[in-house]
Structures are given as C-alpha cells and as structure tokens.
Amino acid sequence: MNNLITGVAGFIGFHLAKRLLENGETIIGIDNLNDYYDVNLKLARLKELEKYPKFQFVKIDIADKFALNEIFEKHHFDIVINLAAQAGIIYSTVNPYAYIHSNIIGFVNILECCRENKTKLIYASSSSVYGDNKKMPFSETDKIETPKNLYAKTKIENEVLAKIYSEHFDMQIIGLRFFSVYGSWGRPDMAYMIFADKISKGLPIDIFGNEKMKRDFTHVSDIATAVEKTLNSENLNKSDIFNVGNSTPISILEVVKFLEKYLQKKAIINFQPLRHEEIIETFADCSKLENTINFKPKTYIENGIEEFVKWYKDYYL
DSSP states (O other): EEEEEEEEHHHHHHHHHHHHHHTTTTTEEEOOOOSSSSSHHHHHHHHTTHHHHHSSEEEEOOOOHHHHHHHHHHOOEEEEOOOOOOOOOOGTOHEEEEEEEEIIIHHHHHHHHHHHHEEEEEEEEEEEGGGGGOOSSBOOSSSSOOOHHHHHHHHHHHHHHHHHHHHHHTEEEEEEEOSSSSTTTTTSHHHHHHHHHHHHTTOEEEEEEEEOEEEEEEEEEHHHHHHHHHHHOOOOSEEEEEEEOOSSSSSSHHHHHHHHHHHHHOOOEEEEETTTOSHHHHHHHOOOHHHOOOOOOOHHHHHHHHHHHHHHHHHOO
C-alpha cells in the first residue's frame, strides 16, 4: 500500500514510519520542519528513515492547501496517517496562532484532500481532550467538555470535524487518543526528556502538582504497534475513536526514580504548584481498542525508561 504519514519527522511519526518501512510498506512522509524544538533532532530522525529505499520525504506544511493537493494528486494514497500538529500544552498560551494554523486549518486541509481522493484517514487525537474529568479511567464514552488548554480544545475540534466529514461524505476516519507517549527520539519539551537533561547536568528539576501527579505513560513502540494494527484491521467502523494507553497510571516520582537508576545520578527535586493548563492524573480505559484490534501494550515503565536512557546517552552525552 501507498501510505502518507504527516509529521513524519516528529516523535511518533518517525517511529511509526520506521516500523512500517521495516515491514516493507511504502511511505511518503511530509513535515514542515518548524523550529518549535531542535530542527537538528528532526533531521536526524529523517536521516534514519532515508536509509530505507521505500521512504520519500517532502517538506510540506499541511496548512498549505495547494502543496497538499499536489502531493495527493501525484501519489494516490491508500491510507493517510495524520500525526502533524502543533504539540505542547504550555506553549499554547504563548503562541495560540500556531495551534490554529496546524491543528485546525491544517487538519481541515487533510480532511478535504482525503474527501476529494476517497482516502482512509487515521489521525492523532490526545488524552488531553478529557481535561478535568474526574471519573477514572477515562473512557471513549465520557463527555469531553472541560479542556484545560488550547491544545486540548483543538484536538476536540478535530474529533468533531472528523465525525462530520465521515457522516456527510461516507469516509472512514479513525481517531486515536494517545496517552503520555515516551521513549527514544522524544521531543525535548517532554517532561521525561527535561528531567533526563537536568539530572545528567546536576540541575534541579521542577515537579508540578507534587507527588500526586500521575500519567498513563505509554511507550512509543506500543503506540506504533497500535497504529499498525489499526491500519490492518477489518473490524473498524466508518468513524470511531479509541484510547491508546498503557492503562497503568505511573507517578512522576517513579519515572524520576528510574531515570536516576539508569543515568546513575540523583535528582534534585523542586516541588511546584500544579499549573492551570495541566491535570493531576491520566488513566486510559483501553478495553475498546483491545476488543477491536486485540492490542495490549507490552512495555513496562522501567524497561521503557531504560531503553530511552540508552538512546539519550548515545545521542546527547
């Protein structure tokens, strides 16, 4: 099959593309290579992908409808996996326009191109859509009416738009709500990346929300497996949403403990009040995904952190 992955130079995009290429798939990857974080890291990911003969990269911003139309007309994709988005929660209070540009305008362009070309679409949503929900674990049937930040709101709008397009234009569109993805080649603005960097340099780390902060950390290899199984599944409805998580909330302090172990350095911790944009805990109910595509994550947090630290040392130290 001929697959398009948007945001291919990003964290999840890179890992998914690598997995599919290893399995013999043809991948066209696009990315705008913006400077939200170190462009050299994105280029290093692309360098790894360019080792595969069935990979082709084109620099495109999904908010550029003309350029997007051209690549759709040229390649006639079977499936589009949209992972391109402006990421980050705190940054959405600094530069809201970036989120409207990529996550709203860009996403509508993707929907329009898939509609015009009759292409199946799988797109990344986020656990952030659950916002301030108090019921645990989070289920796909829960209401998503209390987003804590603009990033979450744009992901909710993606889900609304996807459902409308699926119903009005008879398109198969599947949304995946990713929960706290971590692992090698991660974004430098992610908490575990910031912690690793500061611990290795002997600098203090800030933990917001004290010891109560928990996340449903999901290793990027498990995310890639879930997306791959979704691509190949015949059990999907025309329009659907799935949680993709580990279903095991982990304390931020436990993550720090494993980072200390594999970095062989003690962390200096400063506890800070919870920031308005963040929530205390995420916890995914993934029974729907398991029943649909027979997926269960396999990576225990300590093993995932060990894998990450090995890469971190090789790349940064």
